[in-house]
Amino acid sequence: MVDGKPRRGRPAGGKPVLTSERIVTEALVMAEQEGLDAVTMRGLARRLDVDAMSLYHHVDNRETLLNQITELVLTGIELPAGTGVFRDDVHAMAQAFRRVALRHPHCAPLVLTRQLGSFTALAPVEAVLSILRDAGFPAASAVHATRSVLAFVIGSLLREVSAGPTFSGDDLGGVERRLAELRASDLPRVVEAAPDLAVCDHQEEFEFGLDLLIVALERQLRRP
Amino acid sequence: MVDGKPRRGRPAGGKPVLTSERIVTEALVMAEQEGLDAVTMRGLARRLDVDAMSLYHHVDNRETLLNQITELVLTGIELPAGTGVFRDDVHAMAQAFRRVALRHPHCAPLVLTRQLGSFTALAPVEAVLSILRDAGFPAASAVHATRSVLAFVIGSLLREVSAGPTFSGDDLGGVERRLAELRASDLPRVVEAAPDLAVCDHQEEFEFGLDLLIVALERQLRRP
DNA sequence: GCATGAAACCTACGGTGTAGGAATATGCGG
DNA sequence: CCGCATATTCCTACACCGTAGGTTTCATGC
Numbered sequence: 001m002v003d004g005k006p007r008r009g010r011p012a013g014g015k016p017v018l019t020s021e022r023i024v025t026e027a028l029v030m031a032e033q034e035g036l037d038a039v040t041m042r043g044l045a046r047r048l049d050v051d052a053m054s055l056y057h058h059v060d061n062r063e064t065l066l067n068q069i070t071e072l073v074l075t076g077i078e079l080p081a082g083t084g085v086f087r088d089d090v091h092a093m094a095q096a097f098r099r100v101a102l103r104h105p106h107c108a109p110l111v112l113t114r115q116l117g118s119f120t121a122l123a124p125v126e127a128v129l130s131i132l133r134d135a136g137f138p139a140a141s142a143v144h145a146t147r148s149v150l151a152f153v154i155g156s157l158l159r160e161v162s163a164g165p166t167f168s169g170d171d172l173g174g175v176e177r178r179l180a181e182l183r184a185s186d187l188p189r190v191v192e193a194a195p196d197l198a199v200c201d202h203q204e205e206f207e208f209g210l211d212l213l214i215v216a217l218e219r220q221l222r223r224p
Numbered sequence: 225m226v227d228g229k230p231r232r233g234r235p236a237g238g239k240p241v242l243t244s245e246r247i248v249t250e251a252l253v254m255a256e257q258e259g260l261d262a263v264t265m266r267g268l269a270r271r272l273d274v275d276a277m278s279l280y281h282h283v284d285n286r287e288t289l290l291n292q293i294t295e296l297v298l299t300g301i302e303l304p305a306g307t308g309v310f311r312d313d314v315h316a317m318a319q320a321f322r323r324v325a326l327r328h329p330h331c332a333p334l335v336l337t338r339q340l341g342s343f344t345a346l347a348p349v350e351a352v353l354s355i356l357r358d359a360g361f362p363a364a365s366a367v368h369a370t371r372s373v374l375a376f377v378i379g380s381l382l383r384e385v386s387a388g389p390t391f392s393g394d395d396l397g398g399v400e401r402r403l404a405e406l407r408a409s410d411l412p413r414v415v416e417a418a419p420d421l422a423v424c425d426h427q428e429e430f431e432f433g434l435d436l437l438i439v440a441l442e443r444q445l446r447r448p
Numbered sequence: 449g450c451a452t453g454a455a456a457c458c459t460a461c462g463g464t465g466t467a468g469g470a471a472t473a474t475g476c477g478g
Numbered sequence: 479c480c481g482c483a484t485a486t487t488c489c490t491a492c493a494c495c496g497t498a499g500g501t502t503t504c505a506t507g508c
Contacts, residue, residue: 010473010486017487041465051488053466058486062465113333113382117405122414125421129413142413143420147383148376148433155379158337159371181341189353189366190346196367197349209372215443216436232457232502240455265496275457277497282455286496 018050020058024068031069031106070110074120076100079127086135086221087214093127094153094210101157108161112154125150136221145217152209160202175199242274244282248292255293255330294334295344300324303351310359310445311438317351318377318434325381332385336378349374360445369441376433384426391424399423
């Protein structure tokens with residue numbers, strides 16, 4: 001409480017100070033500003049100018065709060081409208097994922113790691129499935145393909161968000177340090193490819209792998 | 225310790241009670257038995273029948289202990305000998321990854337999430353790079369392809385280890401529950417594919433996605 | 449034999465999640 | 479208008495966490 005008199009008991013004015021929404025959105029902001037580990041019940045309460053235990057009237061516990069953050073991030077995904085062109089739609093879908101992950105780099109591991117059965121969490125699956133079904137895949141194959149694409153997207157984005165923003169090349173010192181590390185490994189193929197391993201254009205890398213999958217899927221589509 | 229007289233000061237008998245190795249291996253066992261979160265400095269010390277602070281003579285702190293666990297798991301990977309057949313070698317390599325991840329399901333997220341620059345952590349990269357270089361890829365393309373394959377492998381295994389062992393079909397109740405959840409989502413494509421989404425043969429799924437990547441890479445190899 | 453330093457223990461601090469209870473305002477039945 | 483149930487808040491308390499700093503014991507080198 002900012003003034004010496006802490007408000008005790010139910011607040012005046014009809015409206016409650018706290019709501020589940022306010023807590024979760026503040027938790028999301030906090031996570032992006034200070035990192036996920038900084039999101040503690042007490043720290044979050046401090047930001048909301050509230051006692052820690054008050055949170056528990058609107059949130060079950062910390063673990064489910066993290067799930068709620070996950071869902072909130074997921075609602076931020078802008079599902080693109082399908083164009084009917086298979087490869088374009090897959091690309092657009094994957095990029096929509098990528099955008100939301102990069103918008104919330106600290107929370108991305110949550111989204112990429114926890115699989116929730118909720119509507120929000122299934123919406124992206126629905127989107128990918130739609131693209132594949134519309135392209136002509138039978139339901140069972142579409143599920144396989146969806147899982148493959150999502151596995152790649154998740155693996156890629158996990159690496160990207162945990163690598164930090166400047167792996168691309170502008171951070172010259174970092175590149176130099178990584179080069180030294182790679183060369184020190186004394187692994188012949190690693191040393192040989194060290195210049196390529198030390199830098200990474202994530203966008204380009206993402207598209208490269210995605211294209212591999214798309215090409216193979218298109219081929220599978222032509223020969224059923 | 226267990227008898228009323230706690231040993232204090234340096235232990236008698238020349239040999240120290242604790243070593244870094246003993247601590248890390250016990251931490252690994254503990255993680256697999258009780259989960260990663262259960263691996264606390266105090267809990268680990270209890271298992272080793274030792275005071276919590278004694279651990280700090282051999283381990284920097286909890287965070288680097290987790291890194292050491294990661295490395296220990298990574299040393300358990302059995303890198304297969306190359307046969308020269310591209311697709312076989314990629315498969316064998318990916319399966320070697322999968323085996324070590326499934327052998328340590330609780331620690332797998334560590335291995336799949338943390339990217340360390342150590343020799344141990346680079347050895348798998350070296351292995352994949354070798355296969356691709358031997359197949360004829362130039363260094364730069366081999367790096368792209370390596371990243372794509374690893375992204376898929378990481379994404380797949382993360383899902384597999386966090387899904388629990390019995391997603392395959394033997395757990396009938398679980399399948400039924402998942403089916404209900406999927407149908408409740410009311411997403412048309414999800415509902416349509418619900419029977420396929422509710423079960424998952426991880427091995428098969430893994431090979432499916434891997435084959436997609438391999439097919440595309442083989443094609444890229446033929447048309448340079 | 450004595451100093452040195454390693455390896456163990458103990459104490460203590462500030463942090464965590466959360467159970468249980470006390471206080472206070474609102475809204476409702478009378 | 480009063481009284482009461484209920485919702486919402488704060489407070490206290492507990493057990494646990496990571497770890498900084500100090501103390502005790504022992505093996506070893508001079």
